[in-house]
Amino acid sequence: MKIYGICMERPLKQHETDRLMSFVSAEKREKCGRFYHEEDAHRTLLGDVLVRSVISEEYGVNKEDIDFFTQEYGKPYAPAFPDIDFNISHSGRWVICAIDAEPIGADIEKMKPISLDIAKRFFSETEYRDLLSTHKDEQISYFYHLWSMKESFIKQAGKGLSLPLDSFSVRLRQDGRVSVELPENHKPCFIKTYDIDPDYKMAVCAAHSRFPESVVMKMYEELL
Template identity: 30%
Template sequence: MIMGKVFCDQIRVIEWRKSCDYNLDNHFDIWRIYIPDHLDMLDHLSDTLSEEELNRFNNYKDTEDRNRHLLARYFVRKISSDYLKVDPNSFEIDYLENNKPYFKYYPHFNFNISHSGDYIVIGFANRWSVGVDIEFMNSQLDLYDMIINCMSNYEISMILNSEAPRAVFFKHWTRKESLLKGVGLGLTDRIKDVACVDGLNLIPSDLSSFASSWKIWSFEMGEYCVSIAHDSAVRIIRFYQL
């Protein structure tokens, strides 16, 4: 049986740059956007987003959720246009079977979006699929059922015996999410079988359609936990603050 190989580790220190050359090569570029800094743009998004996108997100009942989705879609277009040197209005977004978005006429340009609370995180890569996930580590949320239902037995033991169980849970949860988004599976009812502990993890063959090995890196931003996943062929990861 061929098992998918996933190596997980943590990043302790990150330099968030403010200047980008917009040359991806074989890089994996991570961008973070602090939503409160850009709320004044909401009234001008109709110049860039399609009518379908505006209607879709304007129907959200929760205002903060609506704003996150609108700004995330705007910034993925804006930043992508700088990489591809095209008009941001020229992008036509389509969806894969698992609802993963992509640019219809730029199939080799890959991006992945995640947002939570006050932050949006977007990952970009040329040729290589990538996945990102950010979660606000809500101290009021009861995690017990999610720990039991979504974590492997080893992960459950690690989380419940940790001095910081909430942080350890979110580290493993964002790793699973970023990997599944990156390889194009989406969430699965067998998420317990996708172990993402530090070091090497073997994923069952029926859940690992990826031929090469993957790497996942985790880090914290204050009350947020972030994980980024990429094919091991990617050699350089760069971090940018919009």
């Protein structure tokens, strides 16, 4: 398993955007062109090329020769490389990608003020109780911990929101470890959180517990 991150410390320059666009499919170029905000297009583009770069380095293929498809519930995969599972997430200035030989899910969330009523609607009773029992000054932080962990679980399962958010429970313990109360008949999985930015919460969910200790940071220049 490897986990990669890109911090968008500055906007992409036009020549960089043009170069990165040359690596992706016509469908992805069209999708990027539909975004109203340029930053959204850049995040989507960087996520796609990040996966291509990792596969290219691993297998010695050209980035533009890799084809992506989507599974029934929207999770992307590369059929020519069946021993690789990957997942992309982006929020704010961060783009992350987790790659493994087994199903994997990743999520990063930029923290912002939010109503905890959302947790009451979508989280399990256990999670909601944990959230309310957290010190008031820490509730927003823990909310985003829960949200990123649950999203990584959903994405690892590859079933989209056909798997209800309240059908399982996650808990971040004081020692930093994550416990998961699985839905019935669900395959075992493990979750690890990563602190890459004080304004963000990030989690990765995998089929085993052999997580890397840190995130490998990539620069624009490496993708170009």
